[in-house]
Amino acid sequence: MKSRADTIFSTVRKNGGTAASCSFSEEENKEVSVRDGEVETLHKDDSHGLTLRVWFGKRVATVSGNPRSEDEYERLAERACAMARANPEDPFALLAQKELWPEDISQVVSFLDLADTYSPSLADLTEIALRMENAGLSVPGVSHSGGVGVESTKSNFALFTTEGFEGAYSETAYGVGASFIAGEGNAMSQWGEGEGVRFFSEFRPFEETGKIAGEMAVALLGATPILSSRMPVVFDRHISDSILGHLKQAITGALIHQKSSFFNRETLGSRIFPFDISIVSDPTLPKLTGSFPFDNEGIAGKRIDLVRWGVLQRFVTNLRSAAKLGITPTGSLGNLHMENGKVSRDELIAGIDCGLLVMEFLGQGVNIATGDYSRGASGFLIENGKITRPINEVTIAGNLRDMFAKIVPANDMELGRWNAPTLRIDGMTVAGK
């Protein structure tokens, strides 16, 4: 890789380029899906790619592809040069300088421990899928399988820049997903349960995942809408991390800079959540799926407090948006999570006379420019502190700014598996019949 990068860089220089960064990726993927006890698909995919960014002073362009021969590498590099030369100057297109890199890349890579050694065959994956499916189909009330899939991915990533950055790492990812259907005809319910890990041994028992998926499908059978009302809404762990996603988007440097977020530069340092909410990105934790030594720009992965005790600490920035805002970049986020609160999930629900427990969303009705929030939801009704019956065909609505300010967290966050605890937000509009 190193010598290939050097060849590319010399082609760039020969064509008049002043700086460049290039990244290589390789991926091997295996995937199996089964349905009703039969294998449905077996899929094996190999791919590799190159992304090259070239500077002519402040003019810049990016090309990517999957070249095979020296000749093709050279042609791609020449194309990047021709494109960069033709572009106008861009003062915000930057290369990461040394102070942003990890201090000792190979030590960080070995500390993070990102790759498992286990390489399952298609037959191994098939066996797991069939076991999961069997467990789900044996749940009373499950009428059929919606498909069960298992997948295994091995990948390598390497980044080189003309500033002298050299880094590479390998990683693994394994995933399972099981979907089951309860009921028949136009009274059916479906639930999918998935899990993703970096180390194969970290999967919970496959039968358990299958069983949970089957049980949830049955529990949701016979769901009905409710009348429109304002009520407390509880976000289950299956979907509560979506709140982290909305926060991340709303504090993204590019949106702040172009005033397209409901937050603005003045929000920094102000209270946006209750005191007991802290939100942290930490890609430096060994073995977790969201960990990485450096991002695509070469910025070191580091722990960042985005929200501490309810107060916004940082905007999320890459080199470009940080330059626009005149601040230090955070780089990419990893393992973004909300710290646990003090009460249990049961206690959180017990305090609600009438509310909605949301298990699943349908649709994306979130406007980051205004904070307006309106999403289709299904889950369960909470009456007198107890979960009573399944609900669907409702929307929950509010404004993210108000919602953030009212969040009450439970204490069931498990980093790497459920990155936000169950959350309660009072006074949301639930629209049904």
Place this chain on the structure above:
Amino acid sequence: MQCKGGSLIHRSLYEKKREKINARDGFLKTLGINKKGLKKVVKDALSGAQDGELFLQKIEVSGLVWNDGRIESSSFFSDEGFGLRRVGGMLTGYVSSDIITVESIKQAGAELRGVFQSGKVYALAEKLPPCPMYSQEIPAEIPIEEKIALLEKVDAYVRSKDPRVTALSISLSQAREEICIVRADGHFAEEFRPMVRMNISLTLVDGSNTGTGFEGFGGRENESRLFAEWQPYADKAIECARNLLVAEDCPAGEMVVVFGPGWPAVILHEAFGHMLEGDHIFKNTSAFTGMMGERIASEGVTIVDEGSIPGRRGSLSFDDEGTKTQRTVLVKDGVLMAYLHDRLSARVLGAKPTGNGRRESYAHIPMPRMTNTHMLGGTHTPEEIIAATKSGLYAGNMGGGQVDITTGKFVFEVLLAWRIIDGKITVPIKGATLIGSGEKVFRFVDMVGNDPALDNGIGACGKNGQSVPVGVGQPTVRIRAGGLIVGGTQVNVAEEII
């Protein structure tokens, strides 16, 4: 933009003859083999298989993103590879790789042969269309300087129309794709697939109010179209943002909803079309399983899927399994007439493939997907429909949506809506979502307009993690009360649950 029963929109495209495609030898050159040799390789690789094919793809996408008055990204992406698929019974084995060599295809064949045994060969006598659905001439690249000049012009135009613009992003993209499909029986389909696209999005800020606007257009055409036709789309994006700047919160509850023509048919695609895809039918995960010949929509509702409209975003000459595309009448006057099939679902259900076997790329297994799905026009003028509505919501521009195929429940975001009061369109409304059931909603259609239109060419459909370009269309359509629930932030009912 009119879509009258599939009338030819770009008739000139039909003048391009097939010889042009066959004259290219891109993949054969890469493989260092002639056509006969390639057919032999595929025949051997898939020997004993019931069905399957070799899918070869080469794609180049160039893109420019303009933001804050300058180029933010200038990019070029190229990808090539093959997928070899072996099908036996209900089982699909697939090996894909981005290394196109005869050796790697042979190796893929060997790997798949070891995986499973197969049944009787699935063979159909079929023809390719006499003329492709889009130009087969690979367009010359327009110099980047000209594109930048265009972006500058659009930027200046939008800002001159409204000084309250705080953010303005414009993007141009052009994809040039070559496809070659070879089946074990020697069926050989090859073509060039162009695609262009322009997006304009902006934010207006006035005091404490913010309005966002978005508009895009494109299709399987030449980039010169973007240069010629951008202005009305820029106007629409500005108009959308201006309306949202002053829009009121959305009332919540059950109400009459009138959909505008064109893009609002995204609901037809998501909530209805997906339930008619053959895989959902044979897997018994669609509420429309076993309902052939039964009424599933109101009288007067006729819905077709039509891959064979020249030049549209969802159009294809043949699908990604090499089957010729066609006009499939899914629902005629409210009655279910057909499902959409790829070769596998057609074989399993004893139907004919409808040219709907599509895949995102060579690294993906094909499945039944829509192409251009649209509702045909009815008898009412749009004005009549509004005038006949005492109270309701006019959904003029839709955002994204999602459907749970199994339950048919769906949710859609309405980008820009209007209150209808006493037969008149009144104030703009923001933040509306529509929720309902795909199995039920088109039974509540009570007025169909005479203004059918296809969308501007912006749809991307996701299914099982695969994204493919699609088109949608419809006339003005009214859904009577009971068909849809509007989710919003204004609640005017008692704050209690019954």
